[in-house]
Amino acid sequence: MGGSPAATRGGAVFGSPAAVRHYVAGGRENGGGIGRLVGYIADAAGTAGTRHRVTDTRGPRWFAPFSLSRLLRACVLVVKDRIVDPDLIHHVHVAGRGSTLRKLILTEVLHRLGCRHVLHLHDYDYAADFDARTPFRQRLTRRMFRRADRVVALGERDRAMLTALLGVEASRIDVAHNCVPDPGRPAVRSGEPPLIVFLGRLSERKGVPELLLALGDPAMTRLPWRAVLAGDGPVEEYRREAAALGLSQRVEMPSWLDADRTRELCARADILVLPSHAEGMAMAVIEGLAHGLAVVTTRVGAHEEVITNGETGLFVPVGDAPALAATLAELVSDPETRRLLSANARAHYLSRFSMATYSRSLERIYASVPVRTRMTARSR
Template sequence: MRHYVAGGTEHGGGIGRLIGYILTAQPQSAHDQLVTDTRGARWSKLRSPPLLWAAMAVMVKDRLLAPDRVHHLHIAGRGSTARKVILGGLARGLGCTHVLHLHDFDYASDFLRRPPWQRRAIRALFRGADRVIVLGERDRSTASDLLGVPARSISVLHNAVPDPRQSGNATLDPPAPDAPARIVFLGQLGPRKGVPELLNALSHPAMASLNWTAVVAGDGPVDHYRAEAAQLGLSDRVTLPGWLDRAQTRALSESSDILALPSHAEGMAMAVLEGLAHGLAVVTTRVGAHEEILHDEETCRFVPVGDVEALARALADLVAHPETRAQLAMAGRDQYRNALSIEAYIGKLDAMHRSVSRGALRGASAQRGTV
């Protein structure tokens, strides 16, 4: 199969990380898991049009040299949709078997903001795919009710991450009893991810006398949030290192205790899954597909979107009660192993690709009059 993703595995955000995990988990089949970048890095806008043209040329070449290849188009809102409308139209014109995989924090709103002619093109894109993959039930409804995709063509596939403890590099030794609890945030810095609420919660009086530190890691307006943290009196406790690569993110997770992601909107946050996999106590919000995989007070702590007071109380309780934190982390880790492993994900994805491939072959045979 060939994955089409803006930014590839290095600059493709959560989608790119997911594809990178698939490739790492199946190195023996790397020749069957190809990745084509349709945009380049976010800051290299001049490269985007040539990369899109190159992706189109790759699809044409595959149609000639590898006609059975499944083309897996990863789509979100905004510019991603425009690129996939072009690639999806080319795939239909060439007769390529193709899957559309929706990753977005609120695709319905993005769709409804567009003019009618764009909506028609987007509906044609989704209806023309051999399979539409979504992250959860909310997006299933969007695909079915708003975009008109037949129910039989939609599959729900929750995101997944590899098990950090299988590599033998995880830090599993318990921390010293007097060590401060470390809170970690991983994601794009900004209001959608709840960074303002997180900083205000960390400066809340409920947190003042407790023993903790925090790392707020991610790209975006780092200097702005460093200044905000300083203004809130958090400079001695909160570090904002900026963007971290995969190895640095893993090392940070292995040395942390609590993952905080108070997002306003998500599809299914990769940071939450990575927190579960690393055995961190997760504090997050009921957005996207989170409620489909997590249960409040059992495998996570849910807090209302935008509620600084509730977020501060949840964090303070977990910092002050290590045994509660450990129980929540253990249950979250069990949920990850039971339902969210990368091996199970790859098996489901392979089954979907085989299914659409068989469907394409049956359709081609029917057209030739052999069925």
């Protein structure tokens, strides 16, 4: 299967690849929000006929011998691909902590073999993670990002950080907000208590303690509603907290849901809430827009690039349980506001965050990567 015709600019040859290999810790099934995004990309029609392959660089969870064997297997695939398909693009998804360490090794192999590769940053606060590293590790990390053919950021905050802190040339950075498949037109719901959903790891960073306090606030307990908090993490601990607040009959915590069950849940929902303390660009927010839900979130990461307060969603202050309770109570008691936010969210998704829009963005990024056919490392 061929890619788009190549173009020549300034002596370099450019063109969309016939295939792309994605590298993500945990793969599609155990890679959290990043894995889910990569799965959506791989399942989509593709960019200009491009085939997308997914390689796990860690395994379901961190376990040193098993994870190292996965990383070694990924490096062997790099060598094989360089011989069999030298024009393939390697799309490396990286976050902080152990993810950066694994990708330092993987991208060193990619560089030495002269492979075309894109580095895609997913992290809620990569600057803080970088600052915590030793000077030696910082130098290696800067070099890793500078060597990539293209670097993809989730939003303008990360674009600025990549330039100022890591020294990546602004001309080689692309911003690509996340995407989800189109679930179709939302069903009309009536006669049922509003359903509030949370999608993501149950944790302090995601604002779950404040969310439970908000749901247990008198402003909320006097109103009819139900809630589902779907995600992994210390689920039993948060179930006990919900019970202590008298919420056991109203709040369900089914743990992590796969993509199909997530779509089923959102199809029944009215409100998506994500009171995070830190994010890059939360997949849950895009899921909420796609399903035409009234989205309640915080001004973190790239959220302000995606949500217009009062039009396509509502913002609440970070860590403010009373404000969150008041906002949720207003939505629960005002179906007209929910309807307006729902319609605007759905239209916003269709115009900016569909798979078709995202695929076109990837196509432009891949087409901007120079074609290299010789087994030579880059000098940069």
